[in-house]
Amino acid sequence: xxxxxxxxxxxxxxxxxxxxxxxVMAQESLDINALVTQSEKxxxxxGKDGRSDARMMIVxxxxxxxxxxxxxxxxxxxxxxxxxxxxxxxxxxxxxDTVFRVEKRTDINTEDDRWLYLPALDLVKRISSGDKRTSxxxxxxYYEDVSGRATSEDSFTLKQETDKSYxxxxxxxxxxxxxxDYYLVTIDKATSLxxxxxxxxxxxxxxxxxxxxxxxxxxxxxxxxxxxxxxLQSGGYTLMEFRNISYDISLPDDVFTERSLRxxxxxxxx
Amino acid sequence: xxxxxxxxxICLSITFNVFAQDEFDxxxxxxxxxxxxxxxxxxxxxxxxxxxxxxxxxxxxxxxxTDKTLADLxxxxxxxxxxxxxxxxxxxxxxYDGVQDQTRAQIREAAWxxxxxxxxxxxxxxxxxxxxxxxxxxxxDYVFLNDLFPKxxxxxxxxxxxxxxxxxxxxxxxxxxxxxVNIDLVIxxxxxxxxxxxxxxxxxxxxxxxxxxxxxxxxxxxxxPSSPEYAVRLYKSIGATEYAGYFYNGYFKTPSxxxxxxxxxxxKLKVYGASVRSTLGVGLFNAEFAYYDSVDDSNGTNPYVxxxxxxxxxxxxxxxxxxxxxxxxxxxxxxxDHAALIDHSFAPEYEVAQNRVWFTQRLMYRxxxxxxxxxxxxxxxxxxxxxxxxxxxxxxxxxxxxxxxGANIFYGEEGHTFFGQFEDATNIFAxxxxxx
Numbered sequence: 057x058x059x060x061x062x063x064x065x066x067x068x069x070x071x072x073x074x075x076x077x078x079x080v081m082a083q084e085s086l087d088i089n090a091l092v093t094q095s096e097k098x099x100x101x102x103g104k105d106g107r108s109d110a111r112m113m114i115v116x117x118x119x120x121x122x123x124x125x126x127x128x129x130x131x132x133x134x135x136x137x138x139x140x141x142x143x144x145x146x147x148x149x150x151x152x153d154t155v156f157r158v159e160k161r162t163d164i165n166t167e168d169d170r171w172l173y174l175p176a177l178d179l180v181k182r183i184s185s186g187d188k189r190t191s192x193x194x195x196x197x198y199y200e201d202v203s204g205r206a207t208s209e210d211s212f213t214l215k216q217e218t219d220k221s222y223x224x225x226x227x228x229x230x231x232x233x234x235x236x237d238y239y240l241v242t243i244d245k246a247t248s249l250x251x252x253x254x255x256x257x258x259x260x261x262x263x264x265x266x267x268x269x270x271x272x273x274x275x276x277x278x279x280x281x282x283x284x285x286x287x288l289q290s291g292g293y294t295l296m297e298f299r300n301i302s303y304d305i306s307l308p309d310d311v312f313t314e315r316s317l318r319x320x321x322x323x324x325x326x
Numbered sequence: 327x328x329x330x331x332x333x334x335x336i337c338l339s340i341t342f343n344v345f346a347q348d349e350f351d352x353x354x355x356x357x358x359x360x361x362x363x364x365x366x367x368x369x370x371x372x373x374x375x376x377x378x379x380x381x382x383x384x385x386x387x388x389x390x391x392t393d394k395t396l397a398d399l400x401x402x403x404x405x406x407x408x409x410x411x412x413x414x415x416x417x418x419x420x421x422y423d424g425v426q427d428q429t430r431a432q433i434r435e436a437a438w439x440x441x442x443x444x445x446x447x448x449x450x451x452x453x454x455x456x457x458x459x460x461x462x463x464x465x466x467d468y469v470f471l472n473d474l475f476p477k478x479x480x481x482x483x484x485x486x487x488x489x490x491x492x493x494x495x496x497x498x499x500x501x502x503x504x505x506x507v508n509i510d511l512v513i514x515x516x517x518x519x520x521x522x523x524x525x526x527x528x529x530x531x532x533x534x535x536x537x538x539x540x541x542x543x544x545x546x547x548x549x550x551p552s553s554p555e556y557a558v559r560l561y562k563s564i565g566a567t568e569y570a571g572y573f574y575n576g577y578f579k580t581p582s583x584x585x586x587x588x589x590x591x592x593x594k595l596k597v598y599g600a601s602v603r604s605t606l607g608v609g610l611f612n613a614e615f616a617y618y619d620s621v622d623d624s625n626g627t628n629p630y631v632x633x634x635x636x637x638x639x640x641x642x643x644x645x646x647x648x649x650x651x652x653x654x655x656x657x658x659x660x661x662x663d664h665a666a667l668i669d670h671s672f673a674p675e676y677e678v679a680q681n682r683v684w685f686t687q688r689l690m691y692r693x694x695x696x697x698x699x700x701x702x703x704x705x706x707x708x709x710x711x712x713x714x715x716x717x718x719x720x721x722x723x724x725x726x727x728x729x730x731x732g733a734n735i736f737y738g739e740e741g742h743t744f745f746g747q748f749e750d751a752t753n754i755f756a757x758x759x760x761x762x
Contacts, residue, residue, distance in 0.1 A: 116695065122725050148725035149373035149404075149761045159566075167605060169566050176434075176489035178462040182568075182603060184610045186645035194696040269357075282357060292695075295356060314563075315503050319439060319453045322408065 088212050091222065091243065097136055098248040100204050102277035103303025105131040107324055110298050114195045117290035123147055124193055127325050131307050136207075137162050140312040144320055155317045164206055173317035180317055189234055196285040196294040201266055210239075221245055236264070247271060247278035263289050274301045373404040374762055380424075381485050381755030388750075389529045389540040395753040396484040397424025402434075412440030425484075425527055433458050434494045455499045460492045461512060463559050463570070465601045465612035467688060468703060469657050471637045472572035472599040472616050474557060474579060475512075478521035483528055483734055483748065485718075485755030493521050507562045514555040514576075519545075519592060522580040523748075531747035533673035534588065538741065538750070549591040551577045567604035572597065572616070583622075583631045593631045594621035609644030626663025629670045634662040649692045657684040676742045679709045697723045701732075705745065712738025712746035731756040 112124040125147035131140045143156040153175040160168050167185035174181060188200040210226040217223070222243045228234050235257070242252040249271060255264040270282035279301060286293040311321045381396030400421035407414040417435040422428075437457030442449035464473040468491075481490035495518040502509045523530050525540030532539045555576030562569050574597040581590035599616035616637045623631035637660070643653035661667060664680035671677050684707050691700045699720045706713040718732030733754045738746020 114695075116723065120724050122723075146371075149375070150725075150728070152371070152373055152404075153406075167608065169605065176460070177492050178460045180462075182610055184643050184645060184651065185605075185608055186651070187648045190649055190692075191696050196695075297357065310503065313503070314508075314561075315453070315501070318501075319441065319455075322411065322413075 086214055086217075086222075088214060088224065091248075092207070092212060092224075093136060094248045095243050095250055096204065096207065098278065099250055099280070100139075101132050101135045102279060103132075103275070105129075105305060105307045106301065106303040107305060107307075108298045108301040110296060112193070112195050112197075112297075113295045115293055115295075117287075117292045122194065124151075124195065129307055129311060129321075129324055131312060142312060142316055144325055153320075155320065157312070157314075157317060158203075159312075160203060162206070164208055168203075171314070171317065178318070180314060195296075196287055196292055197266075197296065201285060215240060219245075221251070244271075249278055249280060263287070269295075275303050277303055369409075370405065370407045374402045375759050376401055376762070377757060377759040379486065379755065379757040381753045383750065384752045384754065385750055387529055387538075387540075389538055390525070390527075390750075392425060394425045395527055395751070396486065396755050398422070398486070399424070411443065412438060414438050432494070435459055451503050453501045453503075455501075458494050458496050459499070460489075460494050461497065461499065461557075462492055463510070463572070465570075465603045465614045465641065466639050466657075467641065467643075467653060467655060467686065468705075469639055469655060469684070469686065471614045471639055472559075472570075472574070472597060472601065474555070474574045474576065474595075474597060476518045476520050476579065479523055480521050480527050483523070483751055483753075485732055485734055485753065485757070487730075487757070487759075493518070507560050510557075510559040510561075512555075512557040514557075517551040517553070517555055517577055517592070519577075519581070520579040528748060528751040531676075531742045533676040533742065536673070536676075538747065543590060545581050545590050545592065549585065549589060551592055551594075567602060570601045572599040572601070578620075578632060586630065593623070595619065596621055606642065607644070609642055612639070612641045614639040626666035627670050629672055633664070633667050636660045636662065643688075651688075651690045653686075653688045655684075655686040657686070658682070659684075678744075681709065682744075683707060683709045694723075697721060707743070707745065710738065710740075710743035710746065712736075712740070712743040714745045714748070726761055728759045728761075729757070730759070 107129050109127050114122040126143050126145045129142045139160040141158040145151045145154045155173040157171040158168055170183040172181045172183055189198045192199045192202050210228050212224045212226050215223045215225045224241050225238055227238045236255040237257055239253055239255045241250050244251045251268040253266040254262050256262050265286045265288060267284050268280045269284050271278055272281045281298045283296050284293060377400040379396050379398040383393045383395050398421050400419055402419045404417045415435050415437050419432045421430055423430055435458055437455050437459045439455040442452040461475040462473055464470055476493040476495055478490055478493040495514050497512050497514040500511045525542040529538045529540035558573040560571045576595060577592040578595045581592055583591050583593035585591055596619040597616050601614035603612040618635040620632050620634045623633055626633040638658040639655060641655040646652045659682040661678060661680050667677055668674045684705055686705050688703045701718050703716045715735040718730060720728060720730040722728035735752050736745050736748040738749060740746050
């Protein structure tokens with residue numbers, strides 16, 4: 057059980073499922089900095105806090121399927137800033153009642169704090185920070201796809217603009233720390249949400265794709281409720297769906313503490 | 327008997343496979359996740375698994391007749407019921423133990439957990455958990471200083487899943503949460519010892535006999551303590567650093583004392599300790615201390631009762647490369663009044679060194695989209711020149727099953743040291759678990 061979970065990490069900002077949009081370089085008339093910040097806020101910081109049920113279906117290259125089901129509680133310390141998250145797993149049965157707690161730090165010099173509660177051992181295990189481009193709970197999503205890639209890690213340029221969207225090209229500043237050479241992200245003008253990200257090796261090898269499949273308006277916040285990540289080389293993919301989403305529900309401080317690991321706050325999980 | 331179990335197992339597997347397949351077929355219309363709403367509205371859940379496990383000794387043990395070290399056919403049944411503000415949890419294992427040729431049952435959890443909010447605002451700061459439960463605290467990895475809750479070393483040495491290292495106890499736990507500090511208070515009315523090595527599966531060295539024995543002994547009920555055990559933890563986080571203080575009032579968890587008639591028994595123990603855990607660079611750092619006050623041998627001169635000890639632990643963990651995590655721990659066990667211990671001992675040549683040191687190392691590697699996990703954990707004592715290497719690989723490409731194989735390798739220069747005495751217990755094992 058530990059196996060599947062320990063490194064799974066971190067979910068994150070929940071109601072969104074996409075990589076982040078970092079940094080910026082002012083360019084011509086379009087303020088890319090503002091665009092990226094706006095997109096990050098739309099993808100990860102809707103409302104002051106929120107809850108959602110989530111389900112993932114992981115399909116490997118041979119068509120074998122795995123399911124993950126969990127409930128996420130999230131609270132923002134500040135917009136585009138630190139966040140607190142709790143992830144309560146209910147399926148599959150070997151991870152039932154396992155809980156993740158994350159204190160996400162946006163300061164590039166401070167690592168996130170992460171804990172994992174393993175109910176069979178009654179063990180609160182603290183997890184060291186690690187490579188964020190590793191599988192999130194065994195899925196094709198990387199931790200970084202879910203929690204957001206630090207805004208300072210890439211350089212962005214405008215590649216294309218249509219009536220409906222902007223396409224930005226992002227080049228990592230530290231290419232040795234990631235497996236891609238660049239990615240293209242499509243940002244929807246109407247919602248500011250990133251709706252398609254294609255990762256490339258070399259100039260033209262598009263080996264990985266993250267896409268928003270369905271967006272709904274929840275309490276006035278455009279929200280990605282279905283997303284998909286595909287390993288375009290192997291054919292494996294993961295679907296993620298969010299349900300029962302609500303924002304601005306005034307989650308109290310003590311929800312985001314060790315107390316909730318052992319005794320989950322049931323009123324927020326129903 | 328065994329054959330019957332296997333037949334049942336196979337039938338169940340087929341049935342579950344069919345169910346599982348149906349469920350996924352329903353999702354083949356990719357986003358059609360039918361059944362989700364219905365499932366969430368239920369107040370109860372039923373889970374569990376069937377497991378077959380086998381292990382054998384790699385060398386002969388001259389005092390144990392069988393080479394089998396593990397032969398389990400196990401059914402775990404888990405039932406949880408959610409009330410509005412509380413929860414009932416029940417987890418029971420029934421298993422046929424082929425090493426002992428016995429069918430056994432273990433209730434791992436039968437507990438009610440609730441917030442005390444119904445008792446007013448003050449009550450909302452407290453949670454209780456009452457009943458049979460597994461309890462854990464402290465900062466060590468496979469090394470326990472202030473965690474005096476029962477452990478099952480028979481399971482640990484034979485290669486059962488890690489969850490069985492922790493044995494359940496019938497306890498009441500009260501947790502209070504305050505701005506100043508949080509507190510846990512655990513009362514175990516009836517003393518619950520470890521499941522210690524007694525010769526059932528593995529033999530051990532007897533300093534009195536001067537040789538390896540497997541008496542399959544149990545402490546007679548008249549020699550078992552009748553007083554409750556009390557365990558307290560005070561803890562608080564400041565920034566990324568977690569601080570804790572601990573107190574225990576009870577008994578040594580293994581029968582390390584003897585009566586004047588040379589019968590094994592448990593003597594009184596109080597433990598005072600503290601720990602800290604924090605981030606350090608890209609890794610995690612932990613340190614823990616515990617003072618073991620052997621109440622019945624305060625000056626170390628009583629040869630029937632262990633001496634007091636001070637125990638220290640320092641650990642560090644970090645990801646070494648992608649998907650590979652490494653950790654190390656240094657552990658020191660200092661025996662107080664060591665000169666008095668040697669002077670009064672019945673077998674001074676076998677007594678532990680005044681300062682016993684362990685180094686532990688763990689490597690954990692995840693591969694194949696986290697469906698394969700490989701663990702290597704090594705204890706090595708620089709003072710005893712002995713150690714214990716625990717290896718395991720676990721593969722689970724789907725939600726329904728998991729295959730695990732591994733080895734427990736004990737080594738040492740001398741036959742009387744802590745790990746050296748288990749050299750003949752060295753074993754390999756495999757387990758197959760089917761979740762329903």
